Amino acid sequence: MSKKAKLETVDNVTIRFAGDSGDGMQLSGGRFTQTSAIMGNDLSTLPDFPAEIRAPAGSLAGVSSFQIHFSSQEIHTPGEKPDVLVAMNPAALKVHLKDLTPGGALIINKNAFTTKNLKLAGYDSDPTEDGSLEDYYSTHFIEMSKMVERACEGIDLSPKLIDRTKNLCALGVLFWMYDRPLEPTIDWLNKKFKSKPDVVEANVRALNTGYNYGDTAEIFTTRYVVKKAKLAPGKYRNINGTLATCLGLLTAVEKSKLSLTFAGYPITPASNILHTLSNWKRFGVKTYQAEDEIAGIGAALGASYGGSLGVTASSGPGIALKGEFLGLAVITELPLVVINVQRGGPSTGLPTKTEQSDLFQAVYGRNGEAPMPVIAAATPGDCYYTAYEACRMAVKYMTPVMMLSDGYLVNGSEPWIIPNPDKMNDFDAGFVKENLTDEQYLPYKRNEETLARGWAIPGTKGLEHRIGGIEKQDVTGNVNYDSDNHEKMVQIRAQKVANIANELPPTEVFGEKKGDLLILSWGSTHGACKAATESLLDEDLKVAHVSIRWISPLPKDLKDILSNYKKILMPEINTGQFRQMIRAEFLVDAIGLNEVQGKPLGASTIVAKAKEIINE
């Protein structure tokens, strides 16, 4: 019997699982996340995988990772430097070791440190043998491959398949270290591999092997307890941005009694939206994998023209291809929701990495004067409300709406209070039902308050009319090249979008209502900015954080809010796009904090910058 390891309570832990693309790191991370969620921790996750499906095994390019930050307190980011790094091969160690906190735990699959793998990772000598790690980290070199091989003796599976269970072994070690139950994972394995009992058995044995190793090997002196977080009361689930987005779209069509037609073309990191919605035919959701990005938005717009709510999703390069259709949606004034899951650019750029560099593309990226509402999601769970709002505004104002998300939001996850759809507002599609005059129907007659035109769908008697991309005559919608009419229509289209600001709720200010510094963010930098602000407030600094949801139109109260602070700091994962907009709009000398590294901003970077500015 082993000497009992001592239990130590900690508030915050960040673990990074790293291995080869085929090592199952996303799965290990996902299960650790789910278990931590059930245990009541607050958490935030960041998967990171290569663009190549299977880069050469053991290569640096093929390293895949999953980071989870979990806590007994409220947290907003997936963490920065991990406290624990699980490295399943030399390449994973090489790529990720630089991030590990000094003194942090390093858990290594010793069996993967072969001459070949070491060479592939560019190691001249074996770091698990040459003593280069032990002085700096708490090292645990575990022969995971051998352990699972022994544990699975007698199971009728190929050695290759058995070796693949080593990710569960690593997970077992982590479960022991952080005192988490195995049952949720075992239940999950039973469900997932229902028809393959041998696979379940092998994985369960691997999981237990890892757990028992921690318990008996006497190499771990401490186990850690991360207690439940004090989260707002309610029923929770863990959710990523993709699922939240899709649920938001579905809620919007249920609340408006519209049908949903989603048309898109596969592109990383947006494809999972197409996959998820394709499984929801039973809710009347029609999905269409188009021949290209242009056809995706075209079919969505065609569906909207026909009285369904058309939605398309893509990432930067695909959005570029859709640009001409956005203009058509603007001039024909049809509802349409376009989701841009941003990734690193330009061109193909960094397909699997996150970035906020499509803001200008979203706001300005069309020919002509083509204003379009733009809304940005702040957290994975917030994608739900953002998608719902995008749909509601598209229908109410008869306009295409761009929803900005990003690679981190769609793949990252967080505990989420399950919304009650009954409490979301209904909204009316408001189809024009009949032509009450003897005259031709007037498709560009407008609602006086919103300036939206009527949604007059084919199949409705008496409403026959023609629309198109040539400038429309006010009211009649006939083709018209008159200069005064054109200018008037340009202004009407702009005013219509601007009118959305009339119904935006007051902007939330977190922190001091007046002070030295306002941290102003949009999109997924929300979490890091909020965490940074909390920590600055703890030091009694006069700071606040505002997260902007509607980029276009901007909230009306923003100008006053900005005037309440001596300085404004704008952290963005781009070179300062929103900052340029804010400076142009409000003539304020906002200061940028810009990192373009394909990963979320860290709260500590923001804290450091904020202090530097305040102390200037």
Next chain:
Amino acid sequence: MSDKPLLKKADFQSDQAIRWCPGCGDYAILAQTQKTFPEITEKKENTVFISGIGCSSRFPYYMNTFGFHTIHGRAPTIASGLKMANPELSVWLVTGDGDGFSIGGNHMIHLLRRNVDINVMLFNNRIYGLTKGQYSPTSEQGKVTYSTPMGSIDYPFKPTKLALGAEASFVAKTIDKELKHLQAMIKRANSHKGTSFIEIYQNCNIFNDGAFSHLTDRDSKEEQLLRLEDGEPMIFGAEKDKGIYLDGTSPKVVQIGKDYSIDDIVVHNEKDRFIGDMLANFTASEEFPEPIGVLYCKERPSYDELMEAQMNEAQKDSKKAKGLYELLNAGDTWEVK
């Protein structure tokens, strides 16, 4: 449908002034369409004309139905989305050789292979008209235009052949000046379930005048036109004295009389893909007459029907979460008090 149409040609004429050049072949196509529609529908509100960009694409503005003048080459995408949203609609797509086969070529082939229940009217004038006279993907090699002063070196498409290559289930060809024939093709396209593709040779009297004069001149046309009738032998000529004979798998034109009788002539079978491919190959050839009529027609389930079937099938899947509430609450959940 009742015997006497409820609607008249005038019901399909919009109040918009027509802005094609005087003498353009598009006028004839528009008039025949407006004339035919009372015979094929009683509900003009269920009719939608969708177009891209180009001279032909102004067509929807002149039809008093629902209409959508979209962007260059992309009409098939809008039409497909519309048909998905409301399969009850009768969707017509008007396009040209540039719109449909150059900038929009990709959408066109995918529309045809998917077999969405849409009727395509492709006006082929073998030239770019609206941009003022550049060669198109159906212009003959050597054509001198503003952009090809030394003659075009591009080899042209044969639209019906391309449509068949894209697995179209209905392929027909007609000519702007063949008024009755044009009407008949519109009716045939309308009754076909799936994508119906009609290529219409259309004279651009400004930039490519006379491109089809050999097929439209009263004196010579019957020597050049092969009028297809399902189940009938492929004979042509003013005296009906020539026909298509199959020598093994090679077609050739023969004189009926001495060496060949009418029984030697190939009988048209719209459902026979081999015959369809052969006829599509006759396009713009020196050796063979130009076939007009239905080259190929064989129904298979349309995209919208297949989608409808899947949507219905999915409703029966009772094992999965039923409503939005269940879906929101699916998976591992926990309470925080």
